[in-house]
Amino acid sequence: GENVEQHPSTLSVQEGDSAVIKCTYSDSASNYFPWYKQELGKGPQLIIDIRSNVGEKKDQRIAVTLNKTAKHFSLHITETQPEDSAVYFCAAPGDSGYALNFGKGTSLLVTP
Amino acid sequence: DGGITQSPKYLFRKEGQNVTLSCEQNLNHDAMYWYRQDPGQGLRLIYYSQIVNDFQKGDIAEGYSVSREKKESFPLTVTSAQKNPTAFYLCASGGTGGNQPQHFGDGTRLSIL
Numbered sequence: 001g002e003n004v005e006q007h008p009s010t011l012s013v014q015e016g017d018s019a020v021i022k023c024t025y026s027d028s029a030s031n032y033f034p035w036y037k038q039e040l041g042k043g044p045q046l047i048i049d050i051r052s053n054v055g056e057k058k059d060q061r062i063a064v065t066l067n068k069t070a071k072h073f074s075l076h077i078t079e080t081q082p083e084d085s086a087v088y089f090c091a092a093p094g095d096s097g098y099a100l101n102f103g104k105g106t107s108l109l110v111t112p
Numbered sequence: 113d114g115g116i117t118q119s120p121k122y123l124f125r126k127e128g129q130n131v132t133l134s135c136e137q138n139l140n141h142d143a144m145y146w147y148r149q150d151p152g153q154g155l156r157l158i159y160y161s162q163i164v165n166d167f168q169k170g171d172i173a174e175g176y177s178v179s180r181e182k183k184e185s186f187p188l189t190v191t192s193a194q195k196n197p198t199a200f201y202l203c204a205s206g207g208t209g210g211n212q213p214q215h216f217g218d219g220t221r222l223s224i225l
Contacts, residue, residue, distance in 0.1 A: 006154075032211035043116075043202050043216030044155070051211070089154060093210035098162055099145060099170065100210055102154040 004092050006103025013080055014111055021106045023090035024072040033073045034100070035064060036089045044089055048075070080110045115139065118203050118217035124225045125190065125197060133188045133220045135203035141215075142208045144186035148172060149200040149219075158201075161186055162208050190222060198223050 003026045013019050025033075031052040036044035050057045050064045050073065057064050061080075066073040077084055087107050091100040116137045125131045137144065143162050147155040157170030161180040175194025180186055186205075190197045200221050206214040 004154075009152075034213060036216075041218075043118075043204075043218045046213050046215065049213060094157070096160075096168070097210050098143070098168070098208075099157050099160050100214060101157075102147075104152070104154040 004090060004101045004103045006090050006106060008106060009104065010107045010109075012109045012111065015080060015082060017080055019075075019077045019080055019084070019108055019110075021075045021088055021090070021108070022072060023074070023092075023103050024070075025092040026071065027092070027095075028068075028071065030092045032093055033064070033066060034091050035062075035075045036091070036102075038087045038089065038105070040086075047088075077108075080108075082110050082112055084108060085110045116203060116205055116215060116217035118201075118220050120220060121218070123220055123222045125222060126225050128192045130189055130191050131222065133190070133201055133203075133222070135186045135188065135217060136184055137186075137203075137205040137215075137217075138184060139205055139215060140183075141205035142183070143206050143212070143214075144180065145204040145206075145214060146170075146176070146178065146186070146188045147202045147204065149202055155202060158188065 005024045034049035037047045038044040063076045087105045090103045094101040119134045145160045146158040159178045161167035177189045202219045204214040204216045206212045
């Protein structure tokens with residue numbers, strides 16, 4: 001079935017630096033790749049998503065890139081701020097075609 | 113405001129007891145989902161429903177049951193058959209199909225007494 005691998009599991013950066021989180025997927029038919037941010041005690045919040053007909057999407061300080069050939073997609077956060085500290089999850093459509101499979105998450109810490 | 117409401121925020125279960133977690137959405141979404149989150153783990157799918165009066169098992173459905181009698185509501189029952197129920201439970205809703213954004217509630221934390 002669809003398998004989503006996410007790396008790294010933890011990431012620590014200094015404020016102002018960039019952070020990159022990478023995910024790989026196994027099903028070449030997958031066509032939708034969202035990223036979620038989860039703060040402590042809260043539910044995940046959709047921050048950006050990309051569909052397979054584009055290679056990159058940007059929204060202010062965050063961007064997502066997609067390499068369909070290599071079957072991986074990445075989240076890029078530039079000019080990181082302490083409030084970016086959270087757990088980030090990637091996802092891709094599951095085998096059923098009706099739900100998402102999630103990566104295991106990346107805990108990002110931005111230190112002042 | 114439109115959104116997804118989960119209640120209660122914290123829930124305690126005694127041995128042999130069934131408990132029900134509530135999930136209500138006013139986003140007019142057709143699809144609703146239940147996930148389980150354990151420390152350091154991703155989200156694992158318990159059940160999902162694409163339309164009223166229809167639902168399917170996810171990857172870890174054993175020991176859980178659901179109903180979808182109304183579009184807005186998708187309650188999850190954790191039965192006594194679920195031997196390791198301590199976890200953070202998340203409900204989500206979205207458009208029909210796995211290639212649609214899902215929007216999450218703020219979760220219910222279930223613990224065993």
